[in-house]
Amino acid sequence: MSAATLKRGLQALREEIDAPVASFFSSCMHCGLCAEACLFYTETGNPEYTPIHKLEPMRRLWQQEFTLLGRLQSLLGLSKPVTDAELEAWQPLVYDSCSLCGRCSMVCPVGNDVAYMIRKMREGMSASGNAPEGIMGATTRAVKIGSPMGVRFPAVQAQARHVKNDTGIDIPVDVEGAEYLMLMSSMEIINFPEYMESVARIFKQAGKTWTISSTAFEATNSGIQLGNSDIAKELVQRVVDAAEKLKVKTVISPECGHAYTAIRWEGPNLIGKPFSFEVKHIVEVLDEFRTAGLLKTEGLEEARLTFHDPCQLVRRGGVIEPPRNLLKMVSQNFVEMEDNGKMNWCCGAGGGVSANEDAAELRLTAFKRKKVQLESLHVDTLVTACANCRMQLEEGLEVNQMDMPVVGLTEMLAEHLVETPDDEASDDKIKIPAGD
């Protein structure tokens, strides 16, 4: 990677400007509605966090170079060029105060997809050396070590051993011909080991073959959060190589929102060709098991619980019903929060915000929106399907002295699995990895 300069940053921005971007900038009336949809504005009252304002340097570049009037103004010396200092000043707006949740994109009266443009703006920020250190560090670790949190494969193996000890189930590694390739997020490996165990038990009951890959276990794509398509592509390619080598039919994105967007939607576009396999979020797969009658559960959660929609599932991924279908299977007091589904408020920590130390205070301020949503519901338990959301929710609840467990949906389902008598003894349905 060559050194980051303003020149490279501006060039990256130019390459990102396409017809949708031009139509969006052309149409903005400065009505301010996007601010009302953004929790970074609503919870701080700071007008600088107005979503469309976060794109101002990119808008000026477009105006100056991609419109006739702007080019004339530039020729006459009437326009103010975008400077490095300006991009630096925009760093807190483009990274700290945006989780790419896309809520603003849903309310814009002229139809501007603001989140689509912030994603692009980050390419220019990163290429000009104006990305936050936290996300750059995470990205460097992802490239060099294999995971943004510095998790190496032995840590995954250690967890696999715990699962084996606790349940007797072998975690399949590098099994060629398995139906599913299971990705994990570092958050899950480090903080939520119950995820791997839950998946192992559910897939065993469903009789489905799956595997993890020793070369591509990480689902998080820091390259996208940073705004560096070259790195993002490299990280996607790892998964593609593993999936093709193992000849899986489906790659499963774990309980993580942005990881899903990264591999499901950006992935093929980053590597420049369609995938030869399908990509599904774990809740989509589990809902398919449910429909096929492969998911047998017993008992219902009695606690009053609600579901926090990860932004990338509902607004950027189209996964709204599957988690609800699954929740209703194992609970009797499921209530929806206000603005649920595609308009649900973001947790405040996605899209690289949680990896960015500069945003640590701001993201907890943004959590106040979730607090208000939760307080009006009087629920006992909060369920979600994103490890990153879950970390933020747990921290936010703790800071606000709200005593409420946050549970991953997969884990909740696994707790209600019907145990068959031979579960303890037999590993027939799970392929034992060769040489492990």
Add this chain to the structure above:
Amino acid sequence: MNEVNFLLWVRGIGFDIALAIFVFGIMLRFMEILWLGRKPELAAVRGNGVASGMRTVFSRFLPADSNTLKRSLFMVVAGYGFHIGLFVVIFLFAPHAELIESVTGLSWPTLPSPIVDFFTVLTMLALMALLWRRLTHPVLRFLSTGEDYLMLLLTFLPVLTGYMAFHHLFLSYGWMLGLHILSVELLLIVIPFTKLIHMFTLFMARWYSGFMAGQKGVQS
């Protein structure tokens, strides 16, 4: 220049120049946008982008959700008031419809003058409300540029001069009508090169948004 010459100029050569710039400008802006193109979607799509794009083109005429509506009620009400008022004033006022018919051959029923008069006042009040909001709301004051205020003024002038000409206020009817037409010409000239182009490009913006969302199975 006397009254008659002024009127002749704004109705003749002045109007032709404005219309030419307006039409050329819009075509230029559309080309500037479209030539940029976009990359094909390589991910396995969930749904038909076309149906979703069409839906979003229309659905964004309505507020997206009740929460945002509540939070932005002033802008929504004033915005609707202005746009509906302006639509009625432009297209449902008999003399305007006659002008359009003489140019394009298209005709439609119009509203009685007193009703159009009511909408004229509504439009002006809504524009003033929008100006007030822009000056007082923290987000709008922060976002607003000189262009935003200038466009409010340039949109206000044709409505005001039309109202004054109709009611024979201030100047003679001929002079006021001439000023009215001149202010419309000014507006026609700036539309393609300012944010007022949104009246055309918003359909593209909504289309792209809805199309991309639809491919992902999201109803936007």
